[in-house]
Amino acid sequence: MPLSPPIPILIVDDEADLRDLLVEALQDQGYAAVGAEGGSQALALVQKQHFPVIFTDLNMPGGLSGLELLRAVHEVDPRSMGILMTGYATTESAIQALKRGAYDFIQKPFKLAEIEAGLERALEHYRLVRENEEYQQNLERMVEARTQEILGLKNDIERLFEGFVNASVTAIEARDPSTSGHSSRVADLTVGLAEAVNSTPNGRYGALHFNPLQIREIRYASLLHDFGKVGVREQVLVKAKKIEGERLESIYQRLHQRTLEAMRDGLLEAWSKGRTFDHDTVGALLRGQDEEARRLMELVRRSNEPTVLPQEVLLELNLLEDLTYQHWSGDHRTLIDSHDISLLRIAKGSLSDDERDEIQNHVSYTYKFLSQIPWTSELAGVPDIAWAHHERLNGKGYPRQLKEPDIPVQSKLMAVADVYDALTAADRPYKAAVSVERSLEILEQEAKVNLLDTEVLRIFLEARIYDRTTGQSRSPR
């Protein structure tokens, strides 16, 4: 049964009677049947309109044969299906016709019912092909839609990671404002170094190439390398002096109290011996004690500095060890307790061994934190790269004392960037900024003693990677 709107059918035959008969019969059946007397007229119609089925005579004098017509139609409208009609049917010609693109073959003379049956078969096939095409197109649209959806999700995940990494960097810097900008600068320097490695064709890393995903992995690892600092106590993280705050204040206060106690004792002793307290005697006593107090306070002040402790100051510290003062309970107690004395004896820097361990633990905290994140496979190396940023080639780094072959090359790049930025950074409480020139010299010394990778440093210097952050790490003073 024809569907509405009427299906266009083309009848091509040079025999007008037969053609008109067929056209009328099919029109009666509800088809939009049209006739053409030869190939060129048929082609002109096909160019204007789509005919799902075309009946054509095989032999038409003076023009295209039926098969030639069907071939030409196929060029214009490949979806049309051709049915050949001929009175010279042989098995061979039928096979030839079908091989050359006809859908079916009807032998003349035919009964109308044969035409109808052939047409219905062709239309059913046509419908199946169209359905299949539609299904295929739907499938393609669905695949495209799903692909877009997945790409959208992938973008969302990437944005999520990016946001999370930035938020984490903010958290690190809020914890330790003195290292503000350090994470981003180390990321800039390390990524710059990785790109410079990519464009270095010779040397030890000549064959090494980081693809864009690996570069992103390096960037995330660098941005997050110090995240573990959120697990380190703030007073240790930003410690500028060996003893600080109230603790230092109470040492000075006790030294002052000790002076008063000594004066009181001196006066009591003089009094018990019946001496008079003229102005000069009291003055001399006061001056003597005052000088002593000032000397001791200066000793505390000097030894409290994080710079290298001079030998004579170290020796003098023994004096402080035995000092006592009178506690309000009446007991005599040690003026500076053994813990504070040991802090003052730190030969260089402001940190005790325990505090140094605590700071160094930031690397393990970083690893613990990063390894809990379900990184995508492309970023799976982030925790390991960050974990090794304080390892040194000679095995003297921390926390695992890895040796050169076990340190990821990305961490070797990050180590150079990290040390360089720590040196040039302006606003650390425990050190002043070191000039770029001096910092580069220090890096070279560290490479010479096998702490940093010589080849990585060579690339860092030759490609002037350090220029990327010059000016950024200075305080805006």
Ligand SMILES: [Fe+2]
């Ligand atoms: Fe670090």
